[in-house]
Amino acid sequence: MTTAHERMETAGDFTSREPPIRRADFRKRAFTVGIGGPVGSGKTALVLALCELLRDHISLAVVTNDIFTREDWEFLVKNKAIEKSRMEAVETGGCPHAAIREDISVNLDAVTRLTKLHNPEIVFVESGGDNLAANFSRELADFIIYIIDVAGGDKIPRKGGPGITQSDLFVINKTDLADAVGASLEGMKVESHRMRQGGPTIFAEVKNRRGIHQIAQHILSSYATHTGNKIPVSDLSV
Numbered sequence: 618m619t620t621a622h623e624r625m626e627t628a629g630d631f632t633s634r635e636p637p638i639r640r641a642d643f644r645k646r647a648f649t650v651g652i653g654g655p656v657g658s659g660k661t662a663l664v665l666a667l668c669e670l671l672r673d674h675i676s677l678a679v680v681t682n683d684i685f686t687r688e689d690w691e692f693l694v695k696n697k698a699i700e701k702s703r704m705e706a707v708e709t710g711g712c713p714h715a716a717i718r719e720d721i722s723v724n725l726d727a728v729t730r731l732t733k734l735h736n737p738e739i740v741f742v743e744s745g746g747d748n749l750a751a752n753f754s755r756e757l758a759d760f761i762i763y764i765i766d767v768a769g770g771d772k773i774p775r776k777g778g779p780g781i782t783q784s785d786l787f788v789i790n791k792t793d794l795a796d797a798v799g800a801s802l803e804g805m806k807v808e809s810h811r812m813r814q815g816g817p818t819i820f821a822e823v824k825n826r827r828g829i830h831q832i833a834q835h836i837l838s839s840y841a842t843h844t845g846n847k848i849p850v851s852d853l854s855v
């Protein structure tokens with residue numbers, strides 16, 4: 618297993634980010650949506666909310682990554698996100714970067730296994746919580762979401778990092794906490810726009826199911842582009 622970390626010379630930029638790989642083997646490994654972000658930013662809450670919104674319209678599966686526990690998987694099972702057999706937990710046993718970027722085999726195996734068993738249209742892969750330095754490998758994720766929360770302060774978008782600058786969709790969660798921590802949402806909007814050269818950013822309150830429909834629209838639009846299958850978004854109940 619590779620343990621060396623890549624050294625990034627710059628924060629990277631959205632327009633020259635690594636493009637998704639054009640592939641035609643979605644029957645072997647379903648369209649894979651990577652969800653990364655700092656510890657506690659709301660990744661599992663987002664997976665649950667997306668499952669609730671999409672599960673009656675599209676066949677889904679989920680892979681969770683935790684360092685030493687299966688806690689996220691247990692949370693999704695407890696909350697009946699989707700059928701238990703459609704969800705797998707990966708215990709990375711170390712740095713979360715490795716399993717989504719440097720040695721992705723354990724995640725690729727899990728997604729391939731779930732695809733064979735259930736033939737899902739979309740598989741969500743939740744990364745272990747990181748520290749702004751991780752982003753998904755394009756060999757694993759066809760669509761990359763990076764989610765932070767406002768509770769860490771409004772400085773986070775300008776700190777950069779590959780998830781912030783190069784994810785296909787950047788989500789700023791827990792806007793309900795902005796006043797409590799004195800975070801300026803307007804400032805975060807301006808800085809995200811600058812750091813991502815206008816790449817999409819969505820403000821959300823995942824816990825209160827705000828912004829989920831918009832996030833789902835981005836996912837389904839990318840799914841349609843890659844697979845040629847359109848799922849009419851207007852059919853989704855918000």
Ligand SMILES: Nc1nc2c(ncn2[C@@H]2O[C@H](COP(=O)(O)OP(=O)(O)OP(=O)(O)O)[C@@H](O)[C@H]2O)c(=O)[nH]1
Binds near residue numbers: 792822
């Ligand atoms: N106030 C508020 N809390 C939220 C929101 N979304 C999620 N949370 C809470 O934030 C906490 C962490 O959410 P998780 O979904 O577990 O975060 P995570 O990114 O999966 O965490 P790790 O997997 O441990 O890195 C939970 O207590 C959620 O209920 C939100 O929009 N507002």
Ligand SMILES: [Mg+2]
Binds near residue numbers: 660661689743
């Ligand atoms: Mg989680």
